[in-house]
Amino acid sequence: MFERVALIGVGLIGSSISLAIRKHDLAQNIVGHTKSSESTRLALELGLADKMYPSPEEAVENADLVILCTPVGTFETIARKIGPKLKQGSILTDVGSVKRFVIDKVVGHIPDNVHFIPSHPLAGTEFSGPESGFAELFENRWCLMTPLKGTDPDKITELSNFWQTLGSKVELMDPNHHDTVLAVTSHVPHLIAYTMVGTADHLHRIRNSEVIQYSAAGFRDFTRIAASDPTMWRDVFLSNKEATLDILGRFTEELFALQRLIRTENGPELFDYFHKTRAIRQGIIEAGQDTASPDFGRSTSTISKTRGKSQEP
């Protein structure tokens, strides 16, 4: 599909893309660049790249597809460096979790004869680094592409086919709308999880060991989210500031309303609220974005009966 693919960054996403390209035989050559010498060594050792270059501008030379897989805060500097070296007619994409900011920072540095098409594969785990990648990461996950006006439709199709071959379902979206949708489905939930874990850490009346031991009762799901890569998430919040603060404001308003229902002991309204949220969960399972196994299937090896249906006791 491509003669030469250049990966800038070989963390969880970059390394998974490499393994998926190999698995589906989508490129003759994979080259890369990462700032860290340890990650460079690992990338070569794990066969993630045929060659690693000391600078991004060297890595992108002659590449037909260049993918930015570093935190979005680094994109402007990288775009400035690689812009003049990008191959004529090549495709440049990225995997950043925000899209308006990325477009604003990158587009000015890209020559007219290069096709810059922003992407966002909605895939990840709480792990990071070159060793955390696996070829199946993108399977059955969405990849949102936010092409600029005037982009060659054939090139959009080419990149879309690439993501689909990796197993993703592709959808095109306006970049600003993308940032609002992601603020709701990802950015604010992550911020809240970080906050809850931080709140627990600051409580001196109860021991950290107690929080940890008794975490199965809900808290541990937050800790998984809050264990995600800190550099990436710092950049996400700084680069999607407005949508994050907007959704956060609505969340706080809603939380205060629920807090008031508890303070005033309004049982019927609490029940109605908790009842409604079940329907959304059911929708997610029906949309195939999660397992219906109890407890995320954590204990499928021991759970003999998983036929539970959501119903009143």
Next chain:
Amino acid sequence: MFERVALIGVGLIGSSISLAIRKHDLAQNIVGHTKSSESTRLALELGLADKMYPSPEEAVENADLVILCTPVGTFETIARKIGPKLKQGSILTDVGSVKRFVIDKVVGHIPDNVHFIPSHPLAGTEFSGPESGFAELFENRWCLMTPLKGTDPDKITELSNFWQTLGSKVELMDPNHHDTVLAVTSHVPHLIAYTMVGTADHLHRIRNSEVIQYSAAGFRDFTRIAASDPTMWRDVFLSNKEATLDILGRFTEELFALQRLIRTENGPELFDYFHKTRAIRQGIIEAGQDTASPDFGRSTSTISKTRGKSQEP
């Protein structure tokens, strides 16, 4: 171990206790009561009880162990009814998620010659009802017991052995301390998850189908928590009001501090905050309360490499 066990309520916890008792052969007879005629029918059909009684007071007669497995809001009424019928020398326990409230509501109705020992197995899934139970629910999970002063130590040991045979690790705790610990590890995280799911539901700029489709990016973990039984959770918040509001106040304070870091674009402090929360996650995995598999092992069937370590990219 017991001649006759009476289960009041046969939802997720009650049905799991029944199946676990059968599996480990801990009782000659299991009897029960539930208000719902549909649940009564299911309990008999699934073999959860040898006999179901139309009233709790009939169910507890001659039982050596009585376990209250209904939402905590029902306990006072049930205690008043069963108190006079409880067998002399029998053990009465419960599985409620709060303990001070339960003690306050129940203890006055229990005769002196009955051993009332509150319990709280920290186990559950997002499902409810008689069909959702499974015998392994309590395996490797904590069960917190909050015995009152003056309780016969032999009876505490007897009940502790019961939970341990079901696979639980038992710890004794002061009831007020229990309620604070659970507010942090369970009650407030649930409230926040409900709030986030509710916030998404109210946003009219983005379609519900979008929220659902793109939920894998963090939101779906919240929806699992927010899909839990609404009656149970209404009762938890009303009966652990003070600790919930206290922890919620701290959470809000913390959230505002993080919101300010975003508004003022303070990258270094955001990074430090997100970095610290990783350590807590690691502690939970080391304590054996969760899997280290990426993404909770959701896709273990397709993930070929799970050797990812938490590290910087």
